[in-house]
Amino acid sequence: MQYNELIVYDILWGVNEMNIYCQFDQTNLYSTLPNDLIKIHIGGGFVFAFVLKVMDDGHVLGVISGEEPISRKLTRDCECLKLRAGWQLELLSSNESYPRNRKFLSSPGAFHRDKTNAFITFVKADEVFRSTVTYCVEEKSFCEIPQSATPYPSWVIWPSEGERLSGGKAIHSFSAMIES
Secondary structure (H helix, E strand, O other), X not given: OOOOOOOOEEEEXXXXXXXXXOOEEEEEHHHOOOOOEEEEEEOOEEEEEEEEEEEOOEEEEEEOOOOOOEEEEEOOOOEEEEEOOOOEEEEEOOOOOOOOOOOOOXXXXXXXXXXXXXXXXXXXXXXXXXXXXXXXXXXXXXXXXXXXXXXXXXXXXXXXXXXXXXXXXXXEEEEOOOOO
């Protein structure tokens, strides 16, 4: 069963109350939508991934766990955990964050932002020759990074705005390397 709103269970143990909160909902991959953040078992371990594209014959994921974020198509349905609504991705500004800086264009995991859209780059999995693909978060599609975009090579995912503002515990963080 999938829930879209915050759920807190109140369990009575004598006179005491126990409140249980879970950041994730258990669901199936084929029930997820583009831009959902999931935790899924791939290749012998659990990884975090963005759902990038939903197709009739599978889902394209942007796997963000590990050294290099990769795009990968899964053609089978399986159980996964989906992060609840309200999570935030914080782009961290650095000395490399200025308009038209092209150093991170092909760096896997680097975000770029222009006036209206955010983009993230992934390595294409299962290719003979190394290549990258860029995903536009707002348009939920693959595209090129605009010339005027600003790179944000480091970023953090927070479970909620409250966690981010209070400096709480992040779910995942990443820093891209400059591709040569």
